[in-house]
Amino acid sequence: MSAPQQHAEPATFEFDAESNAQIEKIVARYPAGKQASAVIPLLYVAQKQMGRLTGSAWVPRVAMDVIGARLGMPPMRVYEVATFYFMFNTKPIGRFHLQVCGTTPCMLRGSDDVLRACKDAGHLKGYGETSADGLFTLTEVECLGACVNAPVLQVDDDYYEDLDYDRTVALIEALKRGERPTPGSTIGRQTSAPEGGPLTLLES
Amino acid sequence: MAKVTVDGIEVEVPNGATVLQACEAAGKEIPRFCYHERLSVAGNCRMCLVEVEKAPKPVASCAYPVADGMVVKTDSAMVRNARRGVMEFLLINHPLDCPICDQGGECDLQDQAVGYGMDHSRYKEAKRAVKDKYVGPLIKTIMTRCIQCTRCVRFASEVAGVPELGATGRGEAMEIGTYVEKALTTELSGNLIDICPVGALTSRPYAFVSRPWELRKTDSIDVQDATGTNIRIDTRGPEVLRILPRINDDVNEEWMADRGRFSFDGLKRKRLDRPWLRVDGTLKPASWGEAFRAIAAKLKAKQADRIGAVAGDLVDAESVFALKALMGALGSANLDCRQDGAALDASRPDFWRFNSTIAGIDEADALLIIGSDPRREAPVINARLRKRHVAGRFPIGRIGPAGVDLTYPHQHLGEGPAALRALLDGSHPFMQTLKAAKKPMLLLGRGALARADGAAVLAASWQVAAASDALRPDWHGFNVLHLFGGQVGALELGFVPGPGGKDLSDMLGGGVDALWLLGADGFDPSLIAPGTFVIYQGHHGDRAAARADVILPGAAYTEKDATYVNTEGRAQRAWLAVHAPGEAREDWRILRAAGDALGVRLPFDDLAALRAAMAEASATFAGAFARRGCEDTTPPAGDVAALTDAPFAAAIAQYHLADAIARASNVMAECARTYGEQPSLEAAE
Numbered sequence: 046m047s048a049p050q051q052h053a054e055p056a057t058f059e060f061d062a063e064s065n066a067q068i069e070k071i072v073a074r075y076p077a078g079k080q081a082s083a084v085i086p087l088l089y090v091a092q093k094q095m096g097r098l099t100g101s102a103w104v105p106r107v108a109m110d111v112i113g114a115r116l117g118m119p120p121m122r123v124y125e126v127a128t129f130y131f132m133f134n135t136k137p138i139g140r141f142h143l144q145v146c147g148t149t150p151c152m153l154r155g156s157d158d159v160l161r162a163c164k165d166a167g168h169l170k171g172y173g174e175t176s177a178d179g180l181f182t183l184t185e186v187e188c189l190g191a192c193v194n195a196p197v198l199q200v201d202d203d204y205y206e207d208l209d210y211d212r213t214v215a216l217i218e219a220l221k222r223g224e225r226p227t228p229g230s231t232i233g234r235q236t237s238a239p240e241g242g243p244l245t246l247l248e249s
Numbered sequence: 250m251a252k253v254t255v256d257g258i259e260v261e262v263p264n265g266a267t268v269l270q271a272c273e274a275a276g277k278e279i280p281r282f283c284y285h286e287r288l289s290v291a292g293n294c295r296m297c298l299v300e301v302e303k304a305p306k307p308v309a310s311c312a313y314p315v316a317d318g319m320v321v322k323t324d325s326a327m328v329r330n331a332r333r334g335v336m337e338f339l340l341i342n343h344p345l346d347c348p349i350c351d352q353g354g355e356c357d358l359q360d361q362a363v364g365y366g367m368d369h370s371r372y373k374e375a376k377r378a379v380k381d382k383y384v385g386p387l388i389k390t391i392m393t394r395c396i397q398c399t400r401c402v403r404f405a406s407e408v409a410g411v412p413e414l415g416a417t418g419r420g421e422a423m424e425i426g427t428y429v430e431k432a433l434t435t436e437l438s439g440n441l442i443d444i445c446p447v448g449a450l451t452s453r454p455y456a457f458v459s460r461p462w463e464l465r466k467t468d469s470i471d472v473q474d475a476t477g478t479n480i481r482i483d484t485r486g487p488e489v490l491r492i493l494p495r496i497n498d499d500v501n502e503e504w505m506a507d508r509g510r511f512s513f514d515g516l517k518r519k520r521l522d523r524p525w526l527r528v529d530g531t532l533k534p535a536s537w538g539e540a541f542r543a544i545a546a547k548l549k550a551k552q553a554d555r556i557g558a559v560a561g562d563l564v565d566a567e568s569v570f571a572l573k574a575l576m577g578a579l580g581s582a583n584l585d586c587r588q589d590g591a592a593l594d595a596s597r598p599d600f601w602r603f604n605s606t607i608a609g610i611d612e613a614d615a616l617l618i619i620g621s622d623p624r625r626e627a628p629v630i631n632a633r634l635r636k637r638h639v640a641g642r643f644p645i646g647r648i649g650p651a652g653v654d655l656t657y658p659h660q661h662l663g664e665g666p667a668a669l670r671a672l673l674d675g676s677h678p679f680m681q682t683l684k685a686a687k688k689p690m691l692l693l694g695r696g697a698l699a700r701a702d703g704a705a706v707l708a709a710s711w712q713v714a715a716a717s718d719a720l721r722p723d724w725h726g727f728n729v730l731h732l733f734g735g736q737v738g739a740l741e742l743g744f745v746p747g748p749g750g751k752d753l754s755d756m757l758g759g760g761v762d763a764l765w766l767l768g769a770d771g772f773d774p775s776l777i778a779p780g781t782f783v784i785y786q787g788h789h790g791d792r793a794a795a796r797a798d799v800i801l802p803g804a805a806y807t808e809k810d811a812t813y814v815n816t817e818g819r820a821q822r823a824w825l826a827v828h829a830p831g832e833a834r835e836d837w838r839i840l841r842a843a844g845d846a847l848g849v850r851l852p853f854d855d856l857a858a859l860r861a862a863m864a865e866a867s868a869t870f871a872g873a874f875a876r877r878g879c880e881d882t883t884p885p886a887g888d889v890a891a892l893t894d895a896p897f898a899a900a901i902a903q904y905h906l907a908d909a910i911a912r913a914s915n916v917m918a919e920c921a922r923t924y925g926e927q928p929s930l931e932a933a934e
């Protein structure tokens with residue numbers, strides 16, 4: 046994990062009203078004295094808030110300190126959790142987080158093309174890079190659990206499935222225009238049903 | 250109890266013990282990296298694998314509870330094979346830099362690799378490298394060597410109480426560190442070096458200095474706080490190279506405070522290595538003979554009751570005894586060892602001792618701290634208090650400056666004696682807590698007595714102890730925490746004003762014409778009346794030496810066979826590790842020789858005779874230490890009504906610069922620079 050010193054860290058962090066409302070609900074789920082259990086959801090709330098307010102969904106160190114103070118746990122324990130899970134970005138990322146699944150089913154179904162499309166359309170050099178315009182960050186992720194609709198690209202929280210090179214480029218161009226195409230299969234597949242419609246249980 | 254058979258040896262261990270403990274009970278050594286007796290069990294190094302009959306695979310013995318009738322094999326083919334496998338994995342990323350590693354020769358990994366390592370590596374891929382971390386001026390890190398046993402992480406959060414170390418990242422990218430670059434805010438950081446099983450955390454001052462087999466090891470006692478930490482001084486030739494703690498479960502367990510461990514470089518600097526004599530207003534080098542003749546000429550001309558003596562904070566019992574004998578022979582009763590002016594009642598030992606004993610902390614079930622900051626005054630005792638806190642059900646109240654972080658939560662009852670009064674009249678609820686406790690403990694800081702109403706604070710504290718039923722024949726809950734290793738020894742020997750004698754403030758204000766300072770650096774020498782003839786006997790040219798008319802160079806605690814008494818009243822022996830520099834001599838010999846020069850022959854010619862006389866004078870030095878209950882509840886002198894409202898101040902403002910040796914140390918100076926910015930220290934200044 047990269048040390049926090051290698052990029053600019055904000056000097057302060059404060060949860061806004063929206064986050065605070067969420068936090069209250071989350072913390073209330075745990076019995077008194079076990080508030081530290083809420084650390085993962087709170088990190089997620091912080092990351093979301095950063096995305097909402099700055100356009101870059103990441104968790105600055107000060108945010109981890111704030112979470113530690115809020116949950117009554119030493120800051121180091123928060124750092125450990127935040128750096129353990131790759132879902133938490135400990136350094137700034139682009140506006141859109143392109144997460145390419147490269148695990149076997151996606152790889153067999155053409156994730157290399159998806160990766161190439163991301164690089165070409167997003168002007169990215171490779172994994173871990175953020176494009177010069179600050180729009181995209183490219184990350185390789187392990188199995189996203191959507192193998193039936195492989196290959197999969199996760200953009201922030203949304204899955205785009207059944208991709209190929211062209212459709213991935215189209216998706217990224219749409220994102221550039223500020224659009225958010227409907228998540229899910231890009232070939233009109235109904236959830237995880239077979240391509241082209243159901244093949245069994247046809248009679249109702 | 251569970252019966253366990255280990256390699257054919259049957260042992261009985263308590264239920265809930267681990268297989269590793271059973272193996273140790275059977276005398277079998279189990280290799281381990283992550284397991285440490287005084288830390289929680291992590292079970293992540295896998296080196297302690299043993300075979301348990303009916304278990305399908307090797308089990309990690311450190312984390313596996315025993316069961317009755319269990320049969321354990323610690324040296325079967327399966328075990329050896331498993332440990333070899335573990336070792337091979339551990340060595341995958343461990344660099345082969347033993348020749349330049351400071352842990353070399355005393356490295357657990359090195360030793361175990363001899364037993365379980367292969368003669369070659371099958372690993373062809375690139376090794377992992379980790380950036381070194383900064384964790385403070387005392388610890389050097391080479392993080393590539395880290396095998397991620399997490400002992401340091403557990404020590405920092407469990408024993409030291411500063412959860413600032415952790416493991417960030419995951420898998421191949423996991424690293425041990427602080428994440429945010431900063432010096433660990435603990436006074437126990439040196440212990441991280443001891444518990445690190447490899448060379449990842451090593452001593453910065455000791456870097457590239459020596460190999461363990463070149464060192465001569467001498468048992469000694471740390472005098473730089475009043476804990477009486479058992480230490481081992483490692484020397485090569487005339488130089489002290491490092492100081493390590495020894496295990497003593499009754500005193501320091503196996504921990505040691507940083508000031509005692511790292512300030513020994515101060516023993517080489519600012520030393521008094523020859524006698525000096527003030528001639529026409531300036532100090533000039535002199536011989537021993539000249540110095541003694543000058544002293545004799547001055548002292549013989551004075552009346553006995555115009556001569557006084559003050560003992561310092563780091564002095565050994567033998568030299569205090571010799572000085573008392575010398576003053577007695579001269580006919581003076583002007584003695585004092587309370588440089589800070591602490592209003593200690595010297596009439597009975599339990600008025601100044603840590604009566605519950607350090608090991609007794611484990612039994613206590615409530616604690617009231619009065620005017621003390623144990624974290625900075627005695628870090629190892631503070632770790633013991635923290636250990637008790639972690640065990641649970643240990644309410645702690647503290648009266649003293651606000652905002653002090655003791656590494657464990659506590660209730661702040663007030664800043665000054667007003668809180669004491671509230672406890673006494675029962676208006677403060679914490680009094681009920683103390684009364685409800687079966688073994689309440691009261692910890693009175695020496696700093697709380699070094700003030701105008703000190704005697705009243707002492708009396709009030711005693712009354713609180715009495716009111717909470719802490720003064721019983723089976724439990725003595727009244728404790729005074731002293732600051733330095735020489736303070737209690739002098740009290741035990743009665744180095745306080747005798748009948749008609751003057752105390753320190755009387756002596757300073759012109760009450761004496763000649764003043765013998767034995768390592769006494771603890772007060773402002775400018776307070777000494779201008780006409781007073783000052784003899785300074787000590788090892789460091791610190792505050793008082795500049796004011797002296799005669800300087801007699803003495804030996805530091807590493808340079809003499811001596812006895813020190815810790816805050817409990819436990820007399821412990823230290824041995825000579827190196828010889829004193831230049832013409833400096835052991836202090837009791839100087840005093841013996843001075844007696845001859847003054848025409849009074851002291852009744853001991855060697856150390857054995859001196860110690861025999863000392864044992865006769867005080868039972869403390871006669872037998873083994875034992876915890877005592879409170880037989881006599883008569884309160885110390887002092888009027889509770891004299892309590893003022895002045896808040897208690899910190900006795901040790903700057904931990905790293907608290908004594909003469911530390912003030913001469915470059916390492917401590919760097920620590921003070923590093924930690925000087927810490928708010929807790931700043932607030933105390």
